[in-house]
Amino acid sequence: MQNTKPTAATRFQVELIKPSHYDDDGYVIQWVKAWIPSNSLATLCGLTRHANATRVLGPAVEIANAVYDETNTVVPVARIIRRIRRNGGHGLVCLVGVQSNQFPRALDLARRFRQGGVQVVIGGFHVSGALAMLSDLPPDLPPELREAQALGITLFAGEAEEHFADLLRAAYAHRLEPLYNFMSQLPDLQGQTMPYLPPEVARRYAPMPGTFDAGRGCPFLCSFCTIINVQGRKSRFRDPDDIERLLRANLDAGIRHYFITDDNFARNRNWEAIFDRIAAVRRELGVKFNFTIQVDTMCHTLPGFVAKARAAGVSRVFLGLENVNPANLKSANKKQNKIANYRTMLLAWQYQRITTYCGYILGFPDDTPEGILADIETIKRELPLDILEFFCLTPLPGSVDHQTIHAQHGPLDPDLNIYDLEHVCTTHPRMTKAQWQGVYRAAWDSYYSLAHLETLMRRAAAFDRNPKRIMEIALEFYGCFKFERVHPLQGGFLRRKVRTERRPGLPIERPWVFYPRRVREVWTTYSGLIAYAWQVWRLYQRVKKDTERPDYRYFDQAMEPVTGPPEAAGG
Template identity: 55%
Template sequence: MTSETISQTAARIFNVVLIKPTHYDDQGYPIQWFRSAIPSNTLACMYGLAQDAARRHILGDDVEIRLHTIDETNTRIRPQEIVEMMRETGGEGVICLVGVQSNQYPRAVDLARVFRAKNIQVAIGGFHVSGCFSMLPEIPPEIREAQELGVSLFAGESEAGRLDGFLGDAFARQLKPLYNYLDDLPSLEGEPLPILPRARVRRTMGKLSSLDFGRGCPYQCSFCTIINVQGRKSRYRNADDLERILRENQAQGVNRFFITDDNFARNSQWEQLFDRIIKLREEEGMTFGFTIQVDTLCHKIPNFIEKATRAGANRVFIGLENINPDNLIGANKRQNKITEYRAMLQKWREHGAHTAAGYILGFPADTKESILRDIEIIKRELPLDILEFFFLTPLPGSEDHKRALAQGVWMDPDLNKYDLNHRVTHHGKMSDAEWEDAYRSAWKAYYTDEHVKTVMRRSAVHGLRSIKSLTSKLLMFHLMIKYEGVHPLEGGALRMKFRTDRRPGMKLENPLIFYPRYGFKTIRNAIGYWLTIRKFRKFQQEVVEAPDRETYTDTAIAKQSAQEFEDMELYHATSGGEKALARKKRDETIRKDAHLHAAE
């Protein structure tokens, strides 16, 4: 637990404990690591807001707000220790379970139940609570359960002084059952900045922190919760805000960030933000590395990719989702044009950025055979580095979930499984077993030794630094799927398990069984890790020493030509692909005719 004292002389202490909960694995143990992969941006935002409130003495000059931050993905929570800490400092405070997604909601309620039994105030906020209040006509049972425990619920965002009001109510022990700000999305300009304490950042792999430049996305994807919680209008921090964030992090030795904006390419202020970062890099010698999220049409924005990479965006996550246009249209993701995929990916490559793409399995037209066919097409024809697979999941807060609920479609009642790594509904064409097998097979099909080497060879064309960075990312994905059984985005280094932290309702295991099994699996995985690392390093060495390292080419990275639209299976494997190609040809003909008429 990381804590910060703003004042040392106040007569009273009010503890604000910010907890980002994890969720349970299939055996009922919290998914925790010695070092986790991805930091929590909500924790960073809430810490920044609470730190600002403490410095302004919003509870009075005689009250010290003492902040504590816990990211449960890399820190064990001991509720009794937190209770004793509060009692030792006067017994005043509030537990805030922040950024709680649907799969983390059961864990959050389990923690809340323990604290409420000790008469400690608890609030839960995040996408599950906000999504349910945003989209559902009635309060779902799990939300009512929390209310019956006396837990306060927070829907929406905490900027614009809302956290001040909440903390004031908590200090007076008059928390409201519900704080609902969904209908009033705040501006982000001039707001306190998201930041994580250095001690918290050090608990992530690569000392990675998190921040957001803006919120909101203009699109209407039916599986998405973000548009219904953060809105479809872009809200953003200005360049001065951004510079303050970067300088404050740089001062504590943090310069690598995961930018959580769902679609940075649609932030109307992207150019001013990138220009400010470029100025800091090129005029002051500051160094930054960013992972950003963009859409598949970002390359159409003049100078976007050029300025993004100059600013330090070296890894890019793209919502590819599928290569069958019929599936994309069915999910209301009409902005994705498969005829633009290669141009977009190649442009990122030309500017030195590695690309990762999300790919959803389980659209209505999918079968196991079509899924595996499409993965082979991607491997052969698209210059992607990392491919991340997800079950199509009706997440609470999405249009898909709202529709399924209204239609009485079966959905798994255990929210812990809503992590996009578990099947939680049935499929129209595949049996449950077939769908689950297709998901497992997809990972195996993409991350074969042969394709891993191919991806390395493509990256090595751009230099040795590029391939070394990519190899570590490929390793992470391979190891998490093969040995840990969790999605790589939930992964980390050295899995931690604690016998007594098992999910309530599941029997505590005998110590003589639990500890030997945990120790054996840890050792077995360590051996598997070592062998895999040796293998990948060998692949990397072979690629580095290849005589054609700088001249290597293949179908995916070959220069674009008109002929590719006739030859590539990407455009001919599905009827949707054929239609997309026909639309592209028709549009090009219209543009040429318009150009000729203009010239005349």
């Protein structure tokens, strides 16, 4: 037990924090405005608000909460400690949605809160994944989780919907257990409290977004994935009524852009009813809701899926392309990916004028630097996708890959901070670490060359899309990688570095050293980005001028239908 002190407060303070992680220099990755919201943070915020509304701690006890996403906010640790102390110690800090690469930062924050006498819970994919995949191997807990428990930190594994009220009651009574493991008790989502981000928090992202999951779980067996072992292979779903209530409730706050975080929305059995309901609400209210979804590479075979996605307001779709080498896909147990279907699938989305984002993983067993770059040339020539994001194959805790290497006592880098999909964390049979890391950088440079950006812009225009969008997205994605040296999934606008927020073990630089160096960094970063943006802008202007000619036509190999236009083409 952490504390047995009785309590009789009329106010209980809940502080919800989504931690970031450290960059290669040990500084927390933060932005003035981040790009991607945390659904875990929104989920816990919704549950906390519901707990207060239903007075789960008693009719006279108010539950107050504050919400922080460290990717766009400096967490006021000292202020939070003072606030809870002034409240007689009646409060709880929840570090939520903590991924493996974020666990070192989460533990450092938690250590400071515990030193201030504050109760702390850590939950998220790392804790859940480690318990799901490693609990039957000696020792029972990985060392970082044992370290957390030794500090008096409570670990929470599983999903919170049906257990959060009990956790709050235990924290209110100062009787938190060291571990809550609900991995075998995954909740039905229908009728559950919907995720919620307060407007003042949502405004710290660009654009101002909403986030929700219409379903959880995935039926596939990809060996590198943690979803199937954390959220389960049995899919669970919300219904259209839940989604409609969320959309209407957020309208007053001006939220119209949403990221639907389902790992695979196409396998949500309610996809058609949800799309139809959203389309009906759009027509009724005259509001252009805008959505980003994640789907598999076979989604276009579902009758009407792509056309209905467009009618509902889907403007961006993320696809786990993963690789174009059949041997690599087989080794990853990615049997649902069929190379022959890729072009047909991508054309289906292009015909609906929806921007495609594809993930591509580097470091499968058959990969070599030369083979990787040759495969990227094939993609550039033959597949009509828009944005390609590269990742290093990473044995994430919670995945079969990690479990297998761990059981075999194989090489795993002990620093969880680099398990961020852009650093090499293990060995490879055909590449050195330097070669692997080097071809990761070369892959970005190859795909986002000016020559290929011109191709992407001309394709976009041929599909009746504005090529300016390609320019904007390329600057965001490649610019973030190239000039900020951060993967765009961790990106944002205007990088912030706080001098005193540096990884323990690294020196806190003196102001007269840190600030002049930081000025030079900003100048170098943004002068390079501006120069690159000027090149891309000139390219866009040339393409735009060409495409405005009445006789302009463009066609290339990637636009050639494989067996005729797919089903979605007429939608």
